[in-house]
Amino acid sequence: DTAVSQTPKYLVTQMGNDKSIKCEQNLGHDTMYWYKQDSKKFLKIMFSYNNKELIINETVPNRFSPKSPDKAHLNLHINSLELGDSAVYFCASSQEQYEQYFGPGTRLTVT
Amino acid sequence: AQSVTQLGSHVSVSEGALVLLRCNYSSSVPPYLFWYVQYPNQGLQLLLKYTTGATLVKGINGFEAEFKKSETSFHLTKPSAHMSDAAEYFCAVTSYSSASKIIFGSGTRLSIRP
Numbered sequence: 001d002t003a004v005s006q007t008p009k010y011l012v013t014q015m016g017n018d019k020s021i022k023c024e025q026n027l028g029h030d031t032m033y034w035y036k037q038d039s040k041k042f043l044k045i046m047f048s049y050n051n052k053e054l055i056i057n058e059t060v061p062n063r064f065s066p067k068s069p070d071k072a073h074l075n076l077h078i079n080s081l082e083l084g085d086s087a088v089y090f091c092a093s094s095q096e097q098y099e100q101y102f103g104p105g106t107r108l109t110v111t
Numbered sequence: 112a113q114s115v116t117q118l119g120s121h122v123s124v125s126e127g128a129l130v131l132l133r134c135n136y137s138s139s140v141p142p143y144l145f146w147y148v149q150y151p152n153q154g155l156q157l158l159l160k161y162t163t164g165a166t167l168v169k170g171i172n173g174f175e176a177e178f179k180k181s182e183t184s185f186h187l188t189k190p191s192a193h194m195s196d197a198a199e200y201f202c203a204v205t206s207y208s209s210a211s212k213i214i215f216g217s218g219t220r221l222s223i224r225p
Binding site for chain 1: 145147149152153154155156157160162199212213215217218220
C-alpha cells in the first residue's frame with residue numbers, strides 16, 4: 001500500500017501546453033510538498049501546504065500553481081510549459097518538523 | 112538561515128570498504144539532521160535522522176551518522192560497502208522553528224567497485 005503516490009510517472013509534452021501532476025498520501029500527515037529535481041540531482045522546494053493552507057511558496061514562476069483539495073492531496077498545475085521545466089517533480093509529506101516521505105517522482109519532459 | 116554542504120559530489124569505494132560521506136551544516140538554532148538515499152529512478156528514502164538525544168544515530172541498511180556540534184558535521188558511515196549501496200545520498204537540515212522547510216544538500220553519488 002503506497003504511502004505517497006504520484007500520477008503520472010512519466011509526462012512528455014510540447015512547449016506551451018498545460019499539464020497537471022497529482023499527489024496523494026495515505027499517512028495522515030498534515031503537510032505536503034512539491035520539489036523539483038534537476039538533471040544534476042539538485043533538489044529544490046517549490047511549495048508546501050499544511051492542512052490545505054499554503055505555508056511555503058518559493059521563488060517559482062506564476063505558471064506553477066499548487067492546489068490542495070484536502071490534506072491528503074496536493075496537485076501541481078503547470079501552464080505554458082517551457083523547455084526549462086523538464087525535470088523530475090517529487091511530492092512529499094510529513095508530520096510537523098520530522099522526516100519527509102517522498103513519492104516516486106514524475107519525470108516531465110518538455111519538447 | 113540554514114544550509115548544508117556535502118563534500119564530494121562523487122565518492123567511489125571498493126566493495127567491503129568503509130563508506131564515509133561528509134556533511135556539514137550551518138544553523139543558528141538547534142538543527143534536526145537527516146540523511147536520505149535515492150536509488151536510480153526512485154524517490155528519496157529516509158536513512159536516519161537526528162533530532163535530540165544520542166548523537167550517534169543508527170539507520171537502515173547498516174548506516175550510521177554522528178552529530179558533532181563542535182564541528183557542525185553529520186557524516187554518514189557504513190563499515191563495509193555493498194554493491195546495493197550504490198545510490199545518491201542527500202544530507203538535509205531543518206529545525207523546530209523552520210515551519211516545515213527542509214534544506215537539502217547537493218547530493219553525493221556513491222559508486223561501489225567490485
